[in-house]
Amino acid sequence: MAVFEYRALAPSGAKQKGVLEADNERHARQKLRDLGLLPLELHNAKPSARLVFQRRLSVRERALLVRQLATLIDAGLPIEEAVSGAAAQSQQRHIRSMLLAIRARVLEGFSLAQALDTYPKAFLMLFRASVQAGEESGKLATVLLELSEHSEREQSNQQKLKSALLYPALLTLVAIAIVGFLLGSVMPDIVAVFERQKADLPTLTISMMSLSNWVVTWGDSLLVGLVIILVSYRLLLRHERFRHRRDVMLFNLPVIGRMIRVISMTRYVSTLAMLFRSGVPLVYAMEIANRVVLNHSVQCLLGRAQVQVKEGVSLTKALKETQLVPPMMMQLIDSGERSGELAGMLDRAAKQQSEQSQYQMNNFMTLFEPLMLLIMGAAVLLIVMAILLPIMNMNQLLN
Secondary structure, eight states, rough: OEEEEEEEOTTTSSSSEEEEEEESHHHHHHHHTTTEEEEEEEEOOOOOHHGGGGGOOOOOHHHHHHHHHHHHHHTTTHHHHHHHHHHHOOOHHHHHHHHHHHHHHHHOOOOHHHHHHTTTTTHHHHHHHHHHOOOOHHHHHHHHHHHHHHHHHHHHHHHHHHHHHHHHHHHHHHHHHHHHHIIIIIHHHHHHHHTTTOOOOOOHEEHHHHHHHHHHHHHHHHHHHHHHHHHHHHHHTHHHHHHHHHHHHHHHHHHHHHHHHHHHHHHHHHHHHHHHTTTHHHHHHHHHHHHHHOOHHHHHHHHHHHHHTTTOHHHHHHHHTTTOOOOOHHHHHHHHHHTTHHHHHHHHHHHHHHHHHHHHHHHHHHHHHHHHHHHHHHHHHHHHHHHHHHHHHHHHHHO
């Protein structure tokens, strides 16, 4: 299908701009007329406009959009009118164009889930499967509301994670900057004085002088090398084998590996709970929930659990064999399966795991911050001692 940009006249007399997909120009004009719009201008879209169909939505944008749709559909509006209303409320052109194109698909007879399939990068499989289940069960508004709450929780967790990592990152950068300044600027000037006086220098001072000379000589090359390493790392991330090896290494690290397990299971269980409650079959819900997990090692283990459930094994037994799920969560899931209240117990397990995730993050920050301050203080102390020792030796000689 081709992508067209258009300007059209609405029944109210207002002019509208947008982007739509069609087989050809004639088909595009017919689509606009079906939407009640009078085409004024129509031409092939520029590359930047074509990106509307490939552009991702942020978690915040997706949460706001889904909540608007849930509110309008719950108020009794037909789907096409709800989508049109959400488009009218949007302040961003690419979202408005996308919603108008979705509305056009709905008017052509496609379901909302099928219309969302046109934008796989904007609406992940999690959303499309939930919407399909909501349409089939007649509870679309409820499902959309749960999707918006899920997106808002995800956004909140992301913000907490970023806030938690911001201070250690700044602390690390400040430490590197201070040590670099002392070695690259302060140390050479002071050492030059001692060299002119041909004084005998302590071993610590000589070592720091060598390190300082190395920083001054190779500092630029070091920065270039770091940039090359970062760029190479980003390029290697495109290869699945490299990502798998990186994830295996991180998964096996003592502290980081434990955090990865907790965070991964928090995302997995909360997503699984929402999908199962929306009416998505358990095996399919496990497949979709596995996609939100970012670590390949965890994905492989959960993938095996999905295969076991498909073969008739209980969810409790399948997850227990992964050794990813803590005992308390296992008890909740087992209780949910036995009582027939699996969705509710998965929700409780997700909440408990989220609290555990926050606890693990707080513990990590509690350990990392003083450790970083200790390392920075030790580095600065060594440099200061390397400067003071020759001065103290000279004073003793003078006395």
